[in-house]
Amino acid sequence: MNDETVNLDTEGINVNSSFSSGLxxxxxxxxxxxxxxxxxxxSVTFFPPSPSGYKVQPNGKVSLYDLHQAKYRSMNSIWKDAVNRVPERKCVDVNFISLPSNYCFHFKYPGTNRTIIYSHGNATDIGYVFVHLLDLSSRIKCNIIAYDYSGYGQSKFKPSEKAIYENISNVVEYVTNTLKIPFGSIFLYGQSIGSAPTINYASQHSQSKDFCNLGGVIIHSGLKSGVSVLCGASISSPWYDAFRNLDKIQKITCPIFIIHGTNDRQIPLSHGKMLYNLCQKPYKPWFVDGAGHNDIETVWRDEFVSKIYGFISSASMQPIMKLGKSEKVTKDNYSLSRMTTRTSESINLCTSETENNSEDDNSGEESISALNNESVTRDIPSIKQxxxxxxxxxxxxxxxxxxxxxxxxxxxxxxxxxxxxxxxxxxxxxxxxxxxxxxxxxxxxxx
Structure with missing residues (x-):
């Protein structure tokens, strides 16, 4: 258990109120x-974005959605934009992977086995986070595999708690069995709702002889549990709770790095503090002063990259390589790690069934160029929206x-x-x- 605890503030802790008790x-x-x-x-958890952030054509070609132009752009034009801004990104090869139930992007940095398996936040997909991860891979000198949940992007079936747990299991199996990446070089990264599959997988496999050597876990704006987001960050969870991260994180035996914004109004800071206090092997947390739920990786970009680099270097017991140079950019240069492309449509998804996505059953990897989607700030809704x-x-x-x-x-x-x-x-x-x-x-x- 974590010997160095942080004080829990009262933000989001509401369990004794009549409202919370009644709910x-x-x-x-x-x-x-x-x-x-x-x-x-x-029905109340999953909000796949509309339109999806990418499309897979019958011939296997992939395109990304440009919010500025409200259309899908060719890979070549998007790739040129990315490399023209930062030539160093050219060294990152990108493969498109088709698994039985979902799709992935594999950002391959040359000369390293260190690999981050990235579980994205809600109301986004791997298309909208493409440039964010492309840039991150080039600067921290690591491979990144970003996967979609069932029902997100062009991935098949409908999203559910069980499905996202199966999704990450399939990805880890692919990384270890097909790509032959050892567990010691794998880092699981979960953002927002992505903290659930990340913590669930790590907790279930922590007793495995091989998995005990997992590189580490990163929890970015993670939730304590599903019900606690509704009723306040209480210390215990009811029997019917979903995404029971607080119970599961105690079983994880590898180093854990907690990132959370102090002004997060969607998943309050108290969630991150509780998760940190129950880690067996906590890394020094980063509670970002003034940050909200979706802006840490953009507003605090350089520090964000440096913190991720530092954790991976520390967990690996050796420096990776020299940290990639900083780029003077604005938010426009990155897709947010969690964004609602059409707020009203996302809210309406509460009462409508998720449509079945593409039924293509192609497998294997399709090599594609490094893409870029610079359309980030156009019509981005406020936190309240x-x-x-x-x-x-x-x-x-x-x-x-x-x-x-x-x-x-x-x-x-x-x-x-x-x-x-x-x-x-x-x-x-x-x-x-x-x-x-x-x-x-x-x-x-x-x-």
Missing amino acids: LLCLGCVAMIPGARNQLVN RSNIFHNATRFSTQTITSSNVPRCLEINVDVPSIATEFPKLRDQSQKKKFTFQNIIDLFRSS
């Missing part, structure tokens, strides 16, 4: 309905849960006979195909 009770009741817990988690994994789906106007202030977007599909059996008072509504939190709250108010 916990409501969520617990919903979780008892067969199948409802997973449907609820999936951004679609959050939970906050936009659960914004209440008062501290008391009533049927009038429950968000309509929290609509879940459940099996009608099952819910009618569990809650006889809803039998009169058995012809309906959907039930909402409003139905359930009305039920308990009348009981």
